[in-house]
Structures are given as C-alpha cells and as structure tokens.
Amino acid sequence: MTSPSWTAGYVSELDYTHGYYREMSPLNLELAMLSRMQAHSVGRPLRYLELGFGQGLSLNIHAAANEGEFWGTDFNPTQAANARELAQASGANLRALDQSFEELRGRDDLPEFDVIVLHGIWSWISDENRRVIADIARNRLAVGGILYVSYNTTPGWSPAIPLRHLMSLHLNLATGEANGLGSRIDAAVDFAEKVIDSNALYFRANPAVAERLKAIKNHNRNYLAHEFFNADWHPMPFSEAAAYLEQAKLSFAASSNLVSHIDALHLTGPQQQLLASIAHPMLRESVRDYCENQQFRRDIFVKGPRTMTQPQQIEMLQSWRFMLTSQERDVQYKIAGPVGEAQLQGDVYRPIVAALAEGRHAPKSFAELAAHPTLRTVTAAQMAQALFVLTGLGHVSAVHDEQKIAAARPRTRALNKALIERAVFSGDVGYIASPVTGAGVSVGRIQQLFLRSIARGRSAPQEWAVDIWPWMEQQGQRLMRDGKPIPTATENISELAAMGQDFAEKRLVLLEAMGVVDHARDDASVSPGLSIAAA
Structure with a gap:
C-alpha cells in the first residue's frame, strides 16, 4: 500500500x-x-x-x-x-x-x-x-x-542490514495492514527467528546477527517501528x-x-x-x-573549523563551571570498555570528585578547583582531562552561571510540573529539566511521583507512599518483587515507603544541586521544598 x-x-x-x-x-x-x-x-x-x-x-x-x-x-x-x-x-x-x-x-x-x-x-x-x-x-x-x-x-551495522531487509520484506508482503503495525512487527520478528532456526547459512556465518535479533525482541515496538521499518533506512x-x-x-x-x-x-x-x-x-x-x-x-x-592550542583550551576553561551529579561514593575509578578496562588515576580523580562534592555539590569553576588546597599537585591539563572524562561518564556536568540559572528556573519549574503531572497516568517520560546544567535529569516515574507528593505538602516517605498508592491502584498497577506483582495494598505502600526513603537519602541532595529541588534538609525523613508548584 x-x-x-x-x-x-x-x-x-x-x-x-x-x-x-x-x-x-x-x-x-x-x-x-x-x-x-x-x-x-x-x-x-x-x-x-x-x-x-x-x-x-x-x-x-x-x-x-x-x-x-x-x-x-x-x-x-x-x-x-x-x-x-x-x-x-x-x-x-x-x-x-x-x-x-x-x-x-x-x-x-x-x-x-x-x-x-x-x-x-x-x-x-x-x-x-x-x-x-x-x-x-x-x-x-x-x-x-x-x-x-x-x-x-x-x-558496525553491515552484518545486520540483511536482517532488517528480511523483517521489512515480511512486514510488507506477508501480513495484512488490518493486523496493525505493532502486530505486524511482532510477526516479522518471529519470522526472522524462524529463518535463523532453519539453520540458514547466512546466520550461521554471522552468529552475532542472531544475537542482535534477541535484543530486538525486547525493544519497545514503537521504537522498533521507527528504528527498523521506515521505507528509508540507510x-x-x-x-x-x-x-x-x-x-x-x-x-x-x-x-x-x-x-x-x-x-x-x-x-x-x-x-x-x-x-x-x-x-x-x-x-x-x-x-x-x-x-x-x-x-x-x-x-x-x-562551519569554519579552527583549532586551538592546549594553553588556549586551559584559558577558556577557567570560567567554565562544573558540578558533581553523582554521589561521591558511586563514582567508579575502574571503567570497562570494548578493549578492556582503564584505571582512572586515583591521585588526580579522587580529590577532584571530593572537591566537587563539597558544599552539597555546589557548582565550582575550573579556576576555583585549580586553587583548591587538595588539588595543588594536579596540573591544569590533568584537571581538564579528568573533567572531560567524568562528564562523559555521567558523573559531572558543565553548568550555567548564576544569572542564567535564575533566568531559566521559572521555565524549568513550569515544565517539570507539567511532566510530573503526566507521571500520575503514564511512565513514558523519564526526564525532567535542570536550570543548572541546562539539560535533562533522569528521574523515573515513581521518583517523579515522590516529587509530586512533596509539592502537595506530604513531608515524609510514608506519606508519599500513601499519596501515590491510590493512583496506582485505580489504574490496576502493582509494584514488582522478584519478578512478581506485590499482591496487597499494605505491601505495596510499604515498598513505596522504602523506595521513598532511599530516594530521600540518595537523590534529593543531587536534585537540589541541579536546581530541581529548591532546598534540602540534612534530615532525610523531612521533605525539601521543590522548584515545582503544587498541583
């Protein structure tokens, strides 16, 4: 058609x-x-x-x-x-x-x-x-x-191109449109699996393609529709x-x-x-x-390439500000890659991470870090490389200056309120906005609902759980434990409260630093104020 x-x-x-x-x-x-x-x-x-x-x-x-x-x-x-x-x-x-x-x-x-x-x-x-x-x-x-x-x-995609072609052929030639695109995608994936199971020589010669199909089966069908089944795919x-x-x-x-x-x-x-x-x-x-x-x-x-020298790079970095977006204890210094592991230099990376964690993760400029008493032996080049690597690993983020943060905060507050309200009925959005980093922050549905409860005046994890549960129950939803739905309301509320306590202890200080939370308390059982309005 x-x-x-x-x-x-x-x-x-x-x-x-x-x-x-x-x-x-x-x-x-x-x-x-x-x-x-x-x-x-x-x-x-x-x-x-x-x-x-x-x-x-x-x-x-x-x-x-x-x-x-x-x-x-x-x-x-x-x-x-x-x-x-x-x-x-x-x-x-x-x-x-x-x-x-x-x-x-x-x-x-x-x-x-x-x-x-x-x-x-x-x-x-x-x-x-x-x-x-x-x-x-x-x-x-x-x-x-x-x-x-x-x-x-x-x-990297070359061996799997014939797999996509095979699935696309089946989608277009062997199934009817009346079945709906999602069902046709399922049928195409199942058909490709049958071809593999028939001991087809192509897949015997390219076993990694069969493994890729196993991963494809676990993907969201909306994602697969756009990733694999457009008319143009190049x-x-x-x-x-x-x-x-x-x-x-x-x-x-x-x-x-x-x-x-x-x-x-x-x-x-x-x-x-x-x-x-x-x-x-x-x-x-x-x-x-x-x-x-x-x-x-x-x-x-x-448009118009121009290279700079390392001294120019270091000079430009002086005014850049950075913040630690992970808990200090969660930063790993041994990292794995396709060709093996790399060990980050502890006497460089650890004091940088510790300095960034000071002041409840408050942003710090490159110049401020360079002047920090514990970092005097770290060269500017080492500092730059460490900040680039830690940013790439997701532990550090570049941040705006205070004037830009203040200007963005009303917009992110309003956007986050809208996104968090969606979480009552859907888990399709897993990010909210940070005026500090100028970027998104990964916050799952349940954590968004905790933020909503706090904005509604609930002050402790147990209260968050009691606030959230009726919405979940109304939609026929249950938390999972060991791969099985938790059966009773009491058990679900207890599990939500435990999740809320963990959230209060581990995430709120980070969300505060990223401008999602206005101010946090040292007592994790007491709620912070939020930079989102109550519903």
Whole structure:
C-alpha cells in the first residue's frame, strides 16, 4: 500500500518514544568541542534548531533550561502538538512546527542559527531530504556555528542490514495492514527467528546477527517501528555523511559522546599508533570506525573549523563551571570498555570528585578547583582531562552561571510540573529539566511521583507512599518483587515507603544541586521544598 504523501514513507502509525538526548544539550556540545580543542562561534542568547524532534522532549527541556530562541520541526502533527503543549507549559521561547524539511527550507523568517541538531533522523530519510538538510545548514547555520548529527553507521551495522531487509520484506508482503503495525512487527520478528532456526547459512556465518535479533525482541515496538521499518533506512559510513555536509561548508570537529574520546577504552595500543599515523581526518575517522566496529555515530560538524592550542583550551576553561551529579561514593575509578578496562588515576580523580562534592555539590569553576588546597599537585591539563572524562561518564556536568540559572528556573519549574503531572497516568517520560546544567535529569516515574507528593505538602516517605498508592491502584498497577506483582495494598505502600526513603537519602541532595529541588534538609525523613508548584 502506498504511504500517505505527507509521511514520505516514514512510520506515523505508532508514536515515537519520549526520548531525551543529553548529547544535544548546548553546554555538552560546546564542551565536546573544547575537549577536542576545536573553536566555535556559538553566541548567547542562543539560536537553536532541532530537525525531526520526535515527541519534542529534548527540544523542550533545552528550550526551558537555556536562554535563547529555539525552533524545531517534525512533520508528524501529533508529535508537534505534544511538543507545543509542553512549550506552552514552560513559557519557553520555542516554535514547534509540523513542517517537512523542504517546507522549513522555504520559510523566509528563519534566523541564522548557532546550533542545528538532529538525532537519528539522518538514517531514516531519503537522499533528497539529506540534501535539503545540508541546504538548510548551508544557508541557516551561522559562520562558526555547529551541527550535531547522529546516525546508524557501517561497518558496525553491515552484518545486520540483511536482517532488517528480511523483517521489512515480511512486514510488507506477508501480513495484512488490518493486523496493525505493532502486530505486524511482532510477526516479522518471529519470522526472522524462524529463518535463523532453519539453520540458514547466512546466520550461521554471522552468529552475532542472531544475537542482535534477541535484543530486538525486547525493544519497545514503537521504537522498533521507527528504528527498523521506515521505507528509508540507510546506515552509512562516516565518509559518506561527511560528504553530504561538506556541501554546506561543514567540517567534522568532534564526537558529542565524551566517553568516545577515551582512546584507552576503545582502541588497542597498535590501533592508537595506526590512527596517529593517518593525516587525513576523514580517513582517520573511517579507520577508527573499523577498529571499533562502530554502529552509531554522534558527530559535531562546524562551519569554519579552527583549532586551538592546549594553553588556549586551559584559558577558556577557567570560567567554565562544573558540578558533581553523582554521589561521591558511586563514582567508579575502574571503567570497562570494548578493549578492556582503564584505571582512572586515583591521585588526580579522587580529590577532584571530593572537591566537587563539597558544599552539597555546589557548582565550582575550573579556576576555583585549580586553587583548591587538595588539588595543588594536579596540573591544569590533568584537571581538564579528568573533567572531560567524568562528564562523559555521567558523573559531572558543565553548568550555567548564576544569572542564567535564575533566568531559566521559572521555565524549568513550569515544565517539570507539567511532566510530573503526566507521571500520575503514564511512565513514558523519564526526564525532567535542570536550570543548572541546562539539560535533562533522569528521574523515573515513581521518583517523579515522590516529587509530586512533596509539592502537595506530604513531608515524609510514608506519606508519599500513601499519596501515590491510590493512583496506582485505580489504574490496576502493582509494584514488582522478584519478578512478581506485590499482591496487597499494605505491601505495596510499604515498598513505596522504602523506595521513598532511599530516594530521600540518595537523590534529593543531587536534585537540589541541579536546581530541581529548591532546598534540602540534612534530615532525610523531612521533605525539601521543590522548584515545582503544587498541583
């Protein structure tokens, strides 16, 4: 059956998931550039565009938590309506459109953007749409601006491409539309499993593909619909993506994934030597993908590449502020990667983490850390590398200055209230906004309900549990223990109270530091105030 013209073969029957992608947060993008000693001209207030924003969660969090002018488009009107509803709740300066990339390109009211981002979309659209995106970047990305693009890539995806083709064939040829897309996806996955079980030689020769199918079976069907079953599905090598964007005068600058910058985790010694011997950046990145068997890239391109020296990097870092977003005791100093383990240098990392934990995780500038009495033996270069690594591992985040935090706080407060109210009926959104980091914070449904109860005046974990349980019971929901539903109301309330106590002891101080909670108390049994309004 021919797809409706407005979808251009893109899945629209099942909604996309409410994903949040920290890699697209403005401070993370700028820090990734700085970590690779790449200059940019991203200004403030920010002008930011997201292409193909899905449900709009990332776009709304970034618009609420950062100063600037935010735009986004997603041609699915249901998703655009959801994004607009969140924008209205926060009051952010955000225009969420339901236009195609071609329609967006034709607008005459677009500003010059400092940042353009798109997550995953590049792999799921036609060549023509990729050319349109390049044209938008050519004409609407400011000189010195940056573009973030993530996409499925080869060689990591190469063995599984025939698996996707097989499932897509079955979906389109062997099942009827009346069954619904979700059921057809299940049937296609089951069919692929039967082909594998038939001892087909392709899967015998590529056993990792059969393992991938097992992982696919456990994915959310809405995710699978968009990830695997669009009419256009094109994993591509880095060099091909770079060639498209070269037409927009864009040059590769860095990966937005700071963990990928830790070579010891991803490359053997000989591989590092090999890459160091390759002068051309496109060839070097391509060889790196072969060394890592890369499946998914998170690339930052810049319009007008300029490198800086390490002294310049250190000088720029002086005013940057950072905060510890994990409990000090939870930071691991032995980290595992594809080629083995790496041990973080304890006499450098431990005192940095301890200093960042001081003052209830209060943000501290690079200059303040450098002047800390316990860090006098740590060089500026060691400090910089440690902060980049800890940020990549999710233990540290760059943060705004106090003026920007104060400006963002009313918007994030309003957005978080709207998101937390959704948690009463749905667990589809697992993030709320931090005005401090300018990014999202992972907070699961039950923890969001604890925050809602606190905002409603409940002062202790037992009261939170009693407040939450009627909503869960009304919806026929139970907590799980040992893989089985907890049967009685009393037991569910007791389990909720225990979860609430753990939340009070381990998470509230972090949420306070990230600006989600206004102020916390040392007594974990007493609730803090929240930067969200009561329902």
